[in-house]
Amino acid sequence: MSSSFEKYQKRRLISSYFSVVLSIALVLFLLGVLGLLVLNAKKVSDHFKEQVVVTIYLKDSAKEVETKQLEKSLAMADYVKSTEYVSKEQAAESMKAENGEDFMDFLGFNPLLNSIDVHVKADFVTAEQLEKIAEEANSKSFVDEVRYDNDLVTLMNNNVKKISFWILVLSGLFTVIAVLLINSSIRLSVYSKRFTIKTMQMVGATKQFIRRPFVWKSVRLGIIGAIVALGGMAVVLYYINKTFPELNLLQNPVLIGLLFAGIFLLGIVITWISTFIATQRFLNLKTDQLYY
Template sequence: MSSPNKASIKRGKPSYFMSILGVTLVLFVLGLVGWLVINANKLGNYFKESVEVRTYLRGDLNPKDSVALMEYISAKPYVKTIKYVNKEEGKKIFIADGNTSWDKILDYNPLPNAIFFKVKNSYLQTDSLATIKADLKEQTYVSDVEYPEILVGKMNYNIRVISIWMIVFAIILAVVVIILIDNTIKLAMFSNRFLIKTMQMVGATRSFIARPMNIRAIINGAIGGVIASVAVYLLVILAESQIPDFKTIRDNGMLAMLFGILILLGILISLFSTNRSVTKYLKMKLDDLY
């Protein structure tokens, strides 16, 4: 038969499993939102930089002048990628865009040769694109310049609004996560209140009482952060397998920073809450513990 003292100590041990589980779940949710915030910005830049400016050339332009114009545009700081599109390639793009071939009506290709280029993210603003268009139309060899003006305006507005709301939501969620983890740790420490008071009554110092509990808090917080990080990473892999575009915009540096923040946040909040609980129970009278 176990002695009453052993039974009392056993009952006094905090539920570390539930503490770790609670920390893991709330950190996982925060990590998921953090990943969405990172990807919202990256995905916005990815879509913005996929906008193509199409510069159509004069029909009587010789190859030497075409090369000169290509070199002129390539030297511009706003160009991300550039390619020369001849008439046959232009026809393929025209049909791929959902248009009907003119083969039954015309016996020649009416499309001009063209230069397609994508603009860097920092230049993808309505006024910047308008300046680029005006500059290119002044070139002797250019007949017309086109880009989706309405799409660019709506895209910039939508990305800006979504980013602001995502950041606000992430901040609110971070506050909620801190409160939830704090409450989870306090509940775990509640079952340890008699052990803390007993150690104080036999002469143990505050640092002596708190040291093993702080060490356990650091371990529990780190475990919760690591498990949450692994769960978020597995979800990222799953999302990338379903949506390949996520893989092209993945920033391993930002992802590693996010995981580091989750682990550090788990440790700091667990340590802070444990210290606060120990201090609270040390200040309480024995009768108030019941």
């Protein structure tokens, strides 16, 4: 009978420890993923901004030397990330592939123009900067037209500002939630030992002596939970970097290392503080108050 009760108690204890570790790991994992998002928010927004294309259409009368000169000057400009020359033949093939039919069969000629697709650096993707770039290109006598999606640029910049604001708000809110959830799990774990705490106190053990094993046990659980969370973060980071290599998420390993270290230390600090407060509360209670 005694052996069965001991096994039952041991299973309850293991289940309690498992739930604490799982709570800590889940909360720290979500907080870590949010941290990765915060660290790479600008990089992600820059990536989408740099997909905006400014297309410079050239007149049929444009000489090859003029086109080459324009390409060279664009490549050297501080606002340009990359350029690509698209001949009218290439443009016709693209339209044919996109529409599934050759429009030149109906027209008998190719009405398209040679063009240069310019990918602008993210910092210059604003309505004002793109207008200046368009005016500069239009000043060339052999340039027919400059096109870009101004509405898309305005919408993108507005959304980036809104998303950045809400990411910061959510980061602060989620940090508070993380602390409260971990604190709640630790308190429940200590609560199950409240009678043991009071018994030790009644036989003369000091508060520091009683508190120490609880604190170290919780810290160990916090370390295990943090390691599980970091493993999950590493898997997420690996797959995102593999799926979107153009984002270069591993370009700054120092910042990522600091984030991982911060999550690990957070798991230790929160569990230590939570256990200290929880044990202190039960140490200060009178015996008859333990039943409420």
